[in-house]
Amino acid sequence: MRTQIGIIGAGRGRMVLAHILAQQGIDAVVLERRDREYVEGRVRAGVLEQVTVDVMHSLGLAERLDAEGLVHGGTNLSLDGELIHIDMAGLTGGRTVTVYGQQEVMSDLFSAADARGVKIVWNAEDVAIEDAATDKPMLRWRNDGEAHELQCDFIVGCDGQHGVSRKTIPTGVLKEFERVYPFGWLGILAEVPPVEDELIYANHERGFALASMRSPTRSRYYIQCEIDERIEDWGDDRFWDELCLRLGPDVGGRVTRGPSFEKSIAPLRSYVAEPMRWNRLFLAGDAAHIVPPTGAKGMNLAISDVKILADALVEYYGEKSAAGIDGYSARALSRVWKAVRFSWWFTSVTHRYPDMDGFDRRIQMAELDYIRGSIPAQRTLAENYVGLPLE
Incomplete structure (x- = not known):
């Protein structure tokens, strides 16, 4: 078998890449080690930046997104129960984010794949890369x-942190940067209406909490927890009590409680691998970088990676120019590091760290109070939250 582009992994960014390439008449084959049901059913975040929404529109895959997605022109910070509203649309010239579950994005991409000539090999086991340093790489x-x-x-290579792609780059070439956070997020999904029309990122003396949603009738809530917590120790009643306490008496008193149907604990880390290209192998998405979920940058970064790469490949095949692929790593990493910085900063001002003392707490409070009273500070937050434009 032969193809122009071999793509490892059938997640969000890689399927977007496959669709863009098919749209441009470039042949690609996607290898996925799981089946469609598994990939489509994974519970992930669902805040889409404007760039991601624009890409889905450019592919003609935004019908359900437009019909069912919840467009948010703002977001909320909370300091010990007091809300600080950030008017993202007003501060960024009308740019917004859209709440639309990643499972729904995957369903849209998979459902259109066959008709558009997107080739997917499911249950591809023991994937190996050979001759990546030559002009004839092989999978x-x-x-x-x-x-x-x-x-x-x-x-x-879009095969995540444990895939073969990043491991193929020689140790002497690859540079890795990492920050592991000393806490996790305990999250639940419940068939209850959201407490607020927009997200709430809460900083409370007992720790962080996030009030989010998937639809007008389905809520996604998180609380910061110890990294070694056990899900079995968190019954629904205990979770709801702690969540409402951290959201404060006003917001917490309006939370609709109900049985959870999904509960999980996610560790938090920041990670970047450089470079994102080695000879004829490119890295994209989780294979190259991970951000904490604060600020919802993970999927959006993967989409921006593959949009940059797709443009470069179209230029390579259409104009016989290697300028785009030669500049891919530097261009993608510039955007990646800005998102890593924002996610790190947003995490630092909303979470309780184990070694925090009274001074550190007052610094957090001063930072959030400064944001409350400063339009330039709010604009900086808003610009990063809705996503920086592709450069």
């Missing part, structure tokens, strides 16, 4: 016990 894998190989012009 090998097994499916139903049979061995397969795929000759490629380029390989795009």
Whole structure:
């Protein structure tokens, strides 16, 4: 088998890349080690930046997004129960974010794949990259016990932190940067209406909380927890009590409680791998970077990666110019590090750290109070939250 672009992983960014390439007449094959039901069913965040929404529109895949997505022109910070509203649309010239579950994004991408000629190989096991340092890289894998190989012009690794792609880059070439946070997020999904029309990021003396949603009838709530907490120790009543306490008496008193149907604990870390290109191998999405969920940058960064890469590949095949692919890593990393900075900063002003003392707490309070009274500070937050434009 032969293709122009071999893509490892069938998650959000890689499927967007496959659709863009198909739209431009560039042949690509996607290898995914799981089946569609598993990939589509994974519970992930669902705040889409304007760039992501624009990409879905450019692909003609925004019908359900427009019909069901919740457009947010603002967001809320909370300091010990007192709300600070950030008018994102007013501060950024009308730019917004849209709440639309990542599972729904995946469903839209998968449902249109066959009709658009997007080729996906499901249950591809033992994927290996060979000859990545040459001009004839190859992918090998097994499916139903049979061995397969795929000759490629380029390989795009979108296979996450534990995939083969990043491991293929030699140790002497790859540089890794990491910050592990000393807490996690305990989250639940419940069929109850959201407490507020827009998200609330709460800083409370007992720790962080987030009031989010997936639809007008489904809520997603999080609370900061110890990194070694056990889900079994958090019954629904205990979770609701702690959430309402951290949201404060006004907001907490308006929370609609109900049984959770999904509960999980997620660790938080910041991670970046450089470079994002080695010879004919490109990294994108979680294979190259991870951000804490504060600020909802994970999926959006993956989409911006592949949009930058897709433009470069279209230029390569259409204009016979390597300028775009040669500049991919630097251009993508510039955006990645800005998002990492914002997610780190947003986490630092909303969470309680184990070694925080009274001085640190007062600094947090002063920072949030400054944001409350400063339009330039609010504008900086808003610009980063809705997503910086592609440069």
